[in-house]
Amino acid sequence: MRTNIEIDVDLMKEVQLECNINSKKQAIDLALRTLLRLNRQESIGQHIGNVGSDNGPIDLTLLETVMRECNLKSTTSAIELGLRSILRIIRQNSVRQLSGARGHDGDIVWSPASEMLFDRLRYPIDERVAVNYDRRRLDDYLPNVDFMLPPELAHELLQASTAAVGHPDSTKEVSDLLMMDFIWGGVRLRGNGFSRCGARNVLSSDERRYDSDTIDLLGHWAAYMHLIWGIRGQELTCERIREIREQHVSGIFAPEKIGRYRQHATNIPHTRYSPPSNERMLVEMMDILIQKACSIINPIEAAFFLWLHLAYLHPFDTANHRTSRTAMNIPLLKACLVPITFVNVDRTDYQKAMFGFFEFGDISIAADLFVWTYMQSARRYAGFCIEGAWSQEYLRR
Numbered sequence: 001m002r003t004n005i006e007i008d009v010d011l012m013k014e015v016q017l018e019c020n021i022n023s024k025k026q027a028i029d030l031a032l033r034t035l036l037r038l039n040r041q042e043s044i045g046q047h048i049g050n051v052g053s054d055n056g057p058i059d060l061t062l063l064e065t066v067m068r069e070c071n072l073k074s075t076t077s078a079i080e081l082g083l084r085s086i087l088r089i090i091r092q093n094s095v096r097q098l099s100g101a102r103g104h105d106g107d108i109v110w111s112p113a114s115e116m117l118f119d120r121l122r123y124p125i126d127e128r129v130a131v132n133y134d135r136r137r138l139d140d141y142l143p144n145v146d147f148m149l150p151p152e153l154a155h156e157l158l159q160a161s162t163a164a165v166g167h168p169d170s171t172k173e174v175s176d177l178l179m180m181d182f183i184w185g186g187v188r189l190r191g192n193g194f195s196r197c198g199a200r201n202v203l204s205s206d207e208r209r210y211d212s213d214t215i216d217l218l219g220h221w222a223a224y225m226h227l228i229w230g231i232r233g234q235e236l237t238c239e240r241i242r243e244i245r246e247q248h249v250s251g252i253f254a255p256e257k258i259g260r261y262r263q264h265a266t267n268i269p270h271t272r273y274s275p276p277s278n279e280r281m282l283v284e285m286m287d288i289l290i291q292k293a294c295s296i297i298n299p300i301e302a303a304f305f306l307w308l309h310l311a312y313l314h315p316f317d318t319a320n321h322r323t324s325r326t327a328m329n330i331p332l333l334k335a336c337l338v339p340i341t342f343v344n345v346d347r348t349d350y351q352k353a354m355f356g357f358f359e360f361g362d363i364s365i366a367a368d369l370f371v372w373t374y375m376q377s378a379r380r381y382a383g384f385c386i387e388g389a390w391s392q393e394y395l396r397r
Helices: 009-019 024-039 060-069 075-091 112-121 151-164 174-190 196-204 212-230 238-249 281-296 299-313 319-325 329-334 347-361 363-378
Strands: none
Touching: 009 024, 009 075, 024 060, 024 075, 024 112, 060 075, 075 112, 112 347, 112 363, 151 299, 151 363, 174 196, 174 212, 174 299, 174 363, 196 212, 212 238, 212 281, 212 319, 212 329, 238 299, 238 319, 281 299, 299 319, 299 329, 299 347, 299 363, 319 329, 347 363
């Protein structure tokens, strides 16, 4: 293995500056150790401060281990991926992890696979290959035989959620927090201008302006009420998905158009992916999607499956992402688990998670984001119980 490796000079300088490292060899050592620990899902701070001497050659044993475990083919790509991982951690306000301190709720540490997918999505849109809907992703998926999330990870999330569930008489504050996270977090992902306080004021007032931001906010409110109240005695069906979408867009479209699947081609901004435009195919694929989602035993896997595949199929004229985020909670609530919100998720990260799956069939970013935000949800809504949510004042308005 050659040791005179050519590394992006600007990238190297940036890491040295951010980490206060004078030696390129030390920066490379830190990059490789960071990448290895990310791949092994170990604490980044554990021994990370020991970056080795600034003298001598690159640790070839470490380099070979990283390339083997991360399935990387070139030494340059391994080192540069590690350097970019360091910068991403720093820019997510996680520099404390590099020094060995414990992370906080704001941290998402992306896996090497996610970092590589971010790199693929970094290319200008006109340099990426145009792709259409690939029905094999859905057709070939066998519930409880194939898994989108690693089964052991889904089981870990299931245990965390089960432990967080509370009793009906102890969930008033938790239910109120969930409702505001669901509504405001949802509109924030769409670029809505309301602050959290402003959103709460709108929901608690009888006097409202009906501009686009307010209509969007009220649509999320209606979808939340439909989700919480409708979970009792209702199964996951295509009709249920259409009803959720109807709540999100009520007041925007004519009533006769609200419940229909899309009948024409559509363009999704910032991606080369084009969803199907044939209504007959949309009906067929929706039936298959819902049938398979209902067959999945683990509700965590079912939620992740619904979230990605419903957005990927894109069956409606609009509100597809809103509908998928709402619908993914159905298997969780039916199993009496803590629901999921995306209240602290960065909008760009969310888009990249979707586009990675849309364009490449790669769930790496989506999986990292889902695991992080669901663990956040389990902590934020500890004590949640669906019966407690039914008694909330806002739901009775």
